[in-house]
Amino acid sequence: EFGDRKAKAEKMFRLMDGFLKNDSISLQKDILDHVEFTVARSRFNFDDFEAYQALAHSVRDRLIERWHDTHLHFKKKDPKRIYFLSLEFLMGRSLTNSVINLGIQDQYADALTQLGFDFEVLAEQEGDAALGNGGLARLAACQMDSLATLDYPAWGYGLRYQYGLFRQIIVDGFQHEQPDFWLNFGNPWEIERVHVSYPVKFYGTIEEEVLNGKKCKIWIPGESVEAVAYDNPIPGYGTRNAINLRLWAAKPSDQYDMESYTTGDYINAIVNRQKAETISNVLYPDDRSYQGKELRLKQQYFFVSASLQDIIRRFKDLHSNFDEFPDKVALQINDTHPSISIAEVMRVLVDEENLDWSKAWGIACSIFSVTIHAVQPEGLEKIPVDLLGSVLPRHLEIIYEINHRLMEELKKSFGQDYDRLSRMSIVEEGAVKSIRMANLSLACCHTVNGVSRVHLETLKTRVFKDFYELWPQKFQCKTNGVTQRRWIVVSNPSLCSIISKWLGTEAWIRNIDLIAGLREYAKDPDLHTEWKNMKRVNKMRLAEYIETLTSVKVSLDAMFDVQIKRIHAYKRQLLNILGIIHRYDCIKNMDESDKRRVVPRVCIIGGKAAPGYEVAKKIIKLCHAVADKVNNDPDVGDLLKVVFIPDYNVSVAELVIPGSDLSQHLSTAGHEASGTGCMKFLMNGCLLLATADGSAVEIAEEIGAANMFLFGAKVDEVPALREKGTTLKGSLQFARVVRMVRDGYFGFKDYFKSLCDTVEDGGDFYLLGYDFARYLEAQAAADRAFVDQVKWTQMSILSTAGSGKFSSDRTIEEYAQQSWGIEPCKCPF
Numbered sequence: 001e002f003g004d005r006k007a008k009a010e011k012m013f014r015l016m017d018g019f020l021k022n023d024s025i026s027l028q029k030d031i032l033d034h035v036e037f038t039v040a041r042s043r044f045n046f047d048d049f050e051a052y053q054a055l056a057h058s059v060r061d062r063l064i065e066r067w068h069d070t071h072l073h074f075k076k077k078d079p080k081r082i083y084f085l086s087l088e089f090l091m092g093r094s095l096t097n098s099v100i101n102l103g104i105q106d107q108y109a110d111a112l113t114q115l116g117f118d119f120e121v122l123a124e125q126e127g128d129a130a131l132g133n134g135g136l137a138r139l140a141a142c143q144m145d146s147l148a149t150l151d152y153p154a155w156g157y158g159l160r161y162q163y164g165l166f167r168q169i170i171v172d173g174f175q176h177e178q179p180d181f182w183l184n185f186g187n188p189w190e191i192e193r194v195h196v197s198y199p200v201k202f203y204g205t206i207e208e209e210v211l212n213g214k215k216c217k218i219w220i221p222g223e224s225v226e227a228v229a230y231d232n233p234i235p236g237y238g239t240r241n242a243i244n245l246r247l248w249a250a251k252p253s254d255q256y257d258m259e260s261y262t263t264g265d266y267i268n269a270i271v272n273r274q275k276a277e278t279i280s281n282v283l284y285p286d287d288r289s290y291q292g293k294e295l296r297l298k299q300q301y302f303f304v305s306a307s308l309q310d311i312i313r314r315f316k317d318l319h320s321n322f323d324e325f326p327d328k329v330a331l332q333i334n335d336t337h338p339s340i341s342i343a344e345v346m347r348v349l350v351d352e353e354n355l356d357w358s359k360a361w362g363i364a365c366s367i368f369s370v371t372i373h374a375v376q377p378e379g380l381e382k383i384p385v386d387l388l389g390s391v392l393p394r395h396l397e398i399i400y401e402i403n404h405r406l407m408e409e410l411k412k413s414f415g416q417d418y419d420r421l422s423r424m425s426i427v428e429e430g431a432v433k434s435i436r437m438a439n440l441s442l443a444c445c446h447t448v449n450g451v452s453r454v455h456l457e458t459l460k461t462r463v464f465k466d467f468y469e470l471w472p473q474k475f476q477c478k479t480n481g482v483t484q485r486r487w488i489v490v491s492n493p494s495l496c497s498i499i500s501k502w503l504g505t506e507a508w509i510r511n512i513d514l515i516a517g518l519r520e521y522a523k524d525p526d527l528h529t530e531w532k533n534m535k536r537v538n539k540m541r542l543a544e545y546i547e548t549l550t551s552v553k554v555s556l557d558a559m560f561d562v563q564i565k566r567i568h569a570y571k572r573q574l575l576n577i578l579g580i581i582h583r584y585d586c587i588k589n590m591d592e593s594d595k596r597r598v599v600p601r602v603c604i605i606g607g608k609a610a611p612g613y614e615v616a617k618k619i620i621k622l623c624h625a626v627a628d629k630v631n632n633d634p635d636v637g638d639l640l641k642v643v644f645i646p647d648y649n650v651s652v653a654e655l656v657i658p659g660s661d662l663s664q665h666l667s668t669a670g671h672e673a674s675g676t677g678c679m680k681f682l683m684n685g686c687l688l689l690a691t692a693d694g695s696a697v698e699i700a701e702e703i704g705a706a707n708m709f710l711f712g713a714k715v716d717e718v719p720a721l722r723e724k725g726t727t728l729k730g731s732l733q734f735a736r737v738v739r740m741v742r743d744g745y746f747g748f749k750d751y752f753k754s755l756c757d758t759v760e761d762g763g764d765f766y767l768l769g770y771d772f773a774r775y776l777e778a779q780a781a782a783d784r785a786f787v788d789q790v791k792w793t794q795m796s797i798l799s800t801a802g803s804g805k806f807s808s809d810r811t812i813e814e815y816a817q818q819s820w821g822i823e824p825c826k827c828p829f
């Protein structure tokens with residue numbers, strides 16, 4: 001019978017390969033069919049958006065085909081799989097990325113031209129899938145692309161929020177937030193799986209029972225919500241593999257609340273059921289501070305519980321003995337957010353599968369690994385015990401038991417060192433007794449990853465010092481990376497062609513190490529000409545975008561100087577703005593002959609502030625206030641323009657990065673775990689002006705410090721500088737620019753007062769005053785380099801050539817080999 005099934009499956013594989021044709025005529029026909037039958041418009045009358053929808057559906061068909069093949073193949077081979085749990089995935093747009101990874105971009109472009117449409121115009125119709133805040137979430141998206149491309153048997157699991165990250169609109173220079181109801185026009189990239197659903201339980205009580213002479217705990221939940229799967233195929237590049245990103249949506253449970261119905265309270269019963277959906281309604285828009293909110297905890301448990309039920313079901317399809325679980329399953333916890341999964345695995349194994357505690361714990365410890373993305377202890381989630389006890393009473397008990405055993409083990413190593421024991425405890429005593437989710441992860445995971453070398457050092461020596469002393473072997477460095485498919489091939493096609501032409505191959509798109517081959521041509525005048533043309537065309541596109549959005553006209557001869565990322569005190573956008581004020585002040589005081597020597601600049605800033613983050617919001621306003629003054633000053637003209645790009649997101653980044661000359665990464669050393677924006681700029685041949693923080697340190701090693709502009713206090717100097725506190729005076733120049741803001745030179749004097757206070761009067765936690773003079777020197781060095789365009793272009797080529805290490809392909813290979821123990825599983829067709 002097995003042979004029969006196998007033959008049938010093989011026949012199906014062969015048939016499926018024959019299903020969809022990718023020549024231009026077939027694609028045209030498919031698109032028109034979708035216009036008529038999916039979008040339900042007449043094929044004689046449809047607009048760009050409808051054309052985009054039809055196009056997306058025809059691409060989706062091709063994705064589904066490969067995705068089926070891949071999953072059949074995985075099922076057949078039954079390899080160990082990696083399950084990547086993340087509360088956030090920032091996918092951005094899917095169309096262009098999909099057709100490129102499927103290898104049918106030219107055919108589609110051709111088909112659309114024949115139909116009288118332009119591929120690029122239709123691609124612009126797509127909105128971003130913004131189910132994440134920033135770096136952490138975009139990293140997860142890049143890693144999914146690499147997992148698919150490298151043929152790893154991987155699944156992503158997350159939440160399908162109905163509202164993604166808020167849209168930022170600017171009114172009079174102030175940020176306002178608008179809801180991002182991104183599913184309004186449907187989402188062609190997902191497949192709703194109504195039949196793949198699991199109940200997720202909350203609240204209730206614990207009862208003890210005796211089963212087979214053994215005392216057992218039974219959780220009697222008080223609420224049940226249904227998790228329904230929405231699958232998002234992720235195609236690899238240069239392979240048939242397409243893996244799955246499964247996002248869960250909350251729906252009312254099928255279990256009826258009989259009481260309400262029989263008492264006739266029909267309307268209220270329905271209204272209450274509907275409340276279930278709120279769990280997956282909205283993404284929390286703050287990436288760093290957690291306030292122990294009930295909804296947040298419910299979101300975490302909701303997606304973790306559904307994912308684990310799905311994973312265990314898949315395991316049980318082929319296996320019956322949990323001893324084999326670690327051979328088939330690796331679970332990756334993306335930051336502390338999904339760490340409740342550790343308690344959930346224990347609950348399932350002990351309460352439902354009736355395993356001994358120690359056996360269950362052995363399994364848990366061999367399947368989980370975690371990556372920490374935070375530097376500051378505030379970034380590590382804590383859940384108040386009262387809250388956890390009410391929402392997940394059984395999990396709280398389990399965590400107490402894990403902690404009890406941990407403490408016993410620690411006593412063996414550290415004796416009566418109670419300070420240390422209390423620091424390492426999963427339970428934090430204090431005004432609000434809480435569970436430290438990071439400590440729970442550290443107690444269980446076999447691997448704890450940092451996201452850059454500097455970051456791992458911080459974890460080892462500061463954040464988790466005690467744990468490192470106990471388990472040094474758990475700590476590993478997995479320097480972040482980004483996918484060159486999205487950040488070069490999709491977003492900078494001209495650069496992509498140049499690289500392929502000069503390397504004589506497209507193989508670098510899968511094997512990024514080859515990109516180093518460009519070094520050989522860094523001085524070649526022909527390459528310089530092509531490189532500069534590419535940059536100019538990209539700048540032109542960006543300039544048009546800027547003019548459309550802000551009505552500011554910018555000169556293409558100016559240096560495009562960019563800082564785009566979340567607005568945060570530690571990322572020091574304020575340092576950038578104060579630097580701009582200094583530049584403005586200098587130009588104002590120059591005579592005409594001095595002005596002729598000024599390198600013209602367009603200073604571009606973009607980023608969202610968390611809605612409740614006052615300081616960040618004031619920084620946005622200050623940026624606009626300065627722009628207003630500078631851009632309208634006839635003394636300045638094209639020498640300086642200041643632009644704030646509203647609603648920064650993945651698609652905006654795809655447009656801005658290829659058109660930038662210089663990018664700024666200004667975090668106070670020791671505060672940026674890694675930073676991934678810098679890697680995207682680097683790949684695009686944009687020079688970096690950066691502090692020696694996060695991954696910038698490793699970038700300097702790869703391209704040579706002489707090819708970037710490094711400045712500022714070093715990680716190990718920062719604590720001592722802070723100690724000096726009030727005695728540490730910034731430069732005169734710094735005092736002057738801050739005074740200009742204080743005195744109302746840019747208006748809004750009262751409003752900016754508290755912002756100025758953060759960097760003066762003994763405050764200045766992020767050392768803006770201390771770093772200011774050296775920041776200006778680095779900026780001056782960038783100006784001098786820009787004047788020598790041959791030198792600049794060479795540095796730019798060397799940046800791209802040295803970016804190979806920062807591909808997420810390298811990161812994923814390291815995870816696969818060092819943390820997860822998985823092998824590629826390539827679809828044969």
Ligand code: GLS
Pocket residue numbers: 134135136137139287288373374379451480672673674675676694
């Ligand atoms: C972050 C860090 O702040 C970034 O430095 C890092 O690059 C990113 C991915 O590892 O993770 N942590 C976080 O909470 N948001 C981030 O962007």
